[in-house]
Amino acid sequence: MIQIYRLTMRFPSGIEALRDVSLRVHEGELVFLSGRSGAGKTTLFDLVTAELRPTEGQILVAGRNLATLKTAQVPFLRRGIGRLWEDIRLLPDRSVHNNISVSLEISGVDARQAKRRVDQVLELVGMEKHAASYPSWLSSAEQQRVALARAIVHEPSLVLADEPTGHLDPDAAHAILQMLRDLKSRGTTVVIATRDARLPARFEERVIVLNKGFLIEDDGETTSAGGV
Ligand SMILES: Nc1ncnc2c1ncn2[C@@H]1O[C@H](COP(=O)(O)OP(=O)(O)OP(=O)(O)O)[C@@H](O)[C@H]1O
Ligand SMILES: [Mg+2]
Structure with a gap:
């Protein structure tokens, strides 16, 4: 569903929000994207929805290469992605x-x-x-x-949820996470960004960890695997 290969995002300020990140999220997976504040989670979502263009690297969403996506096609891309904003x-x-x-x-x-x-x-x-x-x-x-x-x-076939439990008490957080897991069980691919490192531990789902723009952990598959 998402294929990312050697992605780097450098802002005009010189800040590198993502550095040489490669990962794949398969159709129907639920993945936690974990990392401290500033790790690059929201930037990654902005790149997947083509709000931002990467400095280097490639992104494919549902087989579509975002580098060659025409402006007129962007609304169709976004219609296939449900997003929850921080x-x-x-x-x-x-x-x-x-x-x-x-x-x-x-x-x-x-x-x-x-x-x-x-x-x-x-x-x-x-x-x-x-x-x-x-x-x-x-x-x-x-x-x-x-x-x-x-x-x-x-x-949408893909849901990107950015800190969906950030404003919530534990019961409400659990309810929202359960709804996201229900989406997965119906075949939707779900990525949940969170800066709460304890959150993914409560679920048996894949966890990808970003730290200062680097992908430092991915318990789902070897991150060096393959191109796009
Ligand atoms: N538009 C921008 N211009 C310049 N720098 C930016 C921009 N957007 C993000 N950054 C920088 O990129 C880095 C990553 O930010 P990002 O918002 O992706 O982190 P995050 O993991 O979502 O953090 P949080 O958990 O606080 O939401 C930060 O250092 C941030 O200051
Ligand atoms: Mg963020």
Whole structure:
């Protein structure tokens, strides 16, 4: 699903957020991307969604080489990727329902079908009673559930969850992680970035560790393996 080969990201400031990173995430895997603050986790997600272009190296997502992706194809790439942002990013002036339906409408889904689909995903995350609420009325845990509903409304084959438990108490964190694992069990590839090194230990899933931009650990496979 994701193939990364010798990836380096150097910002104009000279900071190297990623240094010679190679990894593969296979279809249907759930992987924790662990590392301290500043390790390069969010930068890696930005590269996979083509928000950033790498300084060096190659990225393939679902077989598509991002280096040769035309600007017009970027929305299609992103539609296949559900993203949870560290800062959640719900639109404050729109209802929960609208927060989720807006991207469906942009991609041309008709209003009735969009409503049905939004109702479905809200039910999936247990937020169906809050469809008419505004984000500021919700707790952090509820906001994160809505963000998850938004991330999966296009039925993406890949979900990138950036610090999804950062704002949550242990029970709410567990619930969100369980929902992400349910996605995996339905065949979705899931990558969970976290700076909480203890979090992955609670699950028997693959862990990749970044440190200062270097990939220092990958218990899933040998990182030197193969190109793209
Ligand atoms: N747009 C940018 N311009 C310059 N430097 C950046 C930019 N974005 C990130 N960086 C730098 O790249 C490094 C990695 O940042 P990144 O946000 O990817 O880390 P992270 O692992 O997501 O950290 P956190 O756990 O705090 O979210 C940091 O040193 C950061 O300052
Ligand atoms: Mg980050």
